[in-house]
Amino acid sequence: MSTFKSRSAPASPRPSSDAIFATGLRKSYGDKTVLDGIGLSIPAGSVFALLGPNGAGKTTAVKILSTLITADGGQAQVAGHDIAAEPQKVRAAIGVTGQFSAVDGLITGEENMLLMAGLHHLSKREGRRIAAELLQRFDLVEAAKKPASTYSGGMKRRLDIATTLIGNPSIIFLDEPTTGLDPRSRHNMWGIIRELVSGGVTVFLTTQYLDEADELADRIAVLSNGKIAAEGSAEELKRLVPGGHVRLRFTDPAAYRSAAAALREVARNDEALTLHIPSDGSQRELRSLLDQLASTGIEADELTVHTPDLDDVFFALTGDVAHPAQTEENVR
CATH class of the missing domain: 3.30.70 (Alpha-Beta Plaits)
Known part of the structure; x- marks a missing residue:
């Protein structure tokens, strides 16, 4: 039998190895319940994938855990900090890349990087150093002086993640990071995610691409009707379904x-x-x-x-x- 666990509201204290721990998270919009008491336990240095159909609440979960919106109920700790009591400390420890590119197309890739460095209160010298390193790392040096509006979808995604890494986050939320990308760009993005994790970063991934979760995630949770329907490794989840x-x-x-x-x-x-x-x-x-x-x-x-x-x-x-x-x- 599979050892998968379905988590609705774990009651145990947050283990010290968890990068993200949540219990009983709830969120409604009017009479629509989007999250109905979900719980999560995500070890540091791992890839966690949240799957679900459109409107299941994946983005809402990301927004709550990244302190962009508040939950109606429940508790969560991210990077050891309570999301309600210490939101600034949470924000200092995380990076967030949304479903759509957040880069400013009117300025160059390098200028996008330097703008983010300024928001992190880095000195001009340090900001330029880190921006140059990240542009090199993400193969954007040749395009660095060009307006971001001229970038391909894959290049914009790489620039998105590069700007996210300016603050050296220990946890990165990637909300459907490969939406709209061609197969080659998707595979390139997978390589970037693996590299981040090998460097010790924890990745919280939402995706509609099941092969993406299968390829990348250490653990996967399926969100349905506001609840975690099942959670486990890809192999554990596959054993839940008859027909083999x-x-x-x-x-x-x-x-x-x-x-x-x-x-x-x-x-x-x-x-x-x-x-x-x-x-x-x-x-x-x-x-x-x-x-x-x-x-x-x-x-x-x-x-x-x-x-x-x-x-x-x-x-x-x-x-x-x-x-x-x-x-x-x-x-x-």
Whole structure:
């Protein structure tokens, strides 16, 4: 069984290793409840992804934790500081990149950087030094003197994050950072996020791209109807959804019939000479299946593991009517 946890309102004290800890966060707009008592526990130096359909409350959660708006109820600590009692200390420890580029298109990339350095009260000399380092790091040196309005979407996103890093934050909130980017720019952004985390930064990521969460996140929470429907690693969440199976393909009809007789709970396809056996894809279940085949002297020509992916999890937990997809891993 999966060890996933669904968190609605953790009651234990905030562990010292947590970069972000929240309990019972609530927020309503009129009669619309956006967050209904959610709880979060995010270790320092990790990537946490919050998934949910449009309007689920992902951006609201980011705005509360980054002190841009106040919660109606609940408590939270970010970087060890209470968001209600110590908002200035929280802001000094974090960086925020929203869904849409926040750079000023009328000035150059370098001027955007220096403007942010001034807002952080850095000296002109220190601001120029840090801006130059970050422009180099994010491959923006050649475009530094050009108006940001001339930048591509990927370049604007890189400049967004570069300006966010001016204050050397320990926690960064990335609210759908790859929305609207082409596949190459998305993958470049993933590399930047991995680099940030390898440097000790904690990343709180909201995204509608399930492959993005699967690729980057140490832990994922699915937000639905104002509550955390489930939380865990990508693999833990995938095990919540039924439908995983092992597919055995044979070229020898006799071997196919023998395997069908020897194995339990199989779905047969006599025309294709394939058998489908329910499985969660775990190493233990695969070993058991292979041992059963070996004990009877039967050998399949191909074994493929089909496991539910995050699309399946998302659709199952949020009630989405889209058709889930499945991934498959060729084991043999």
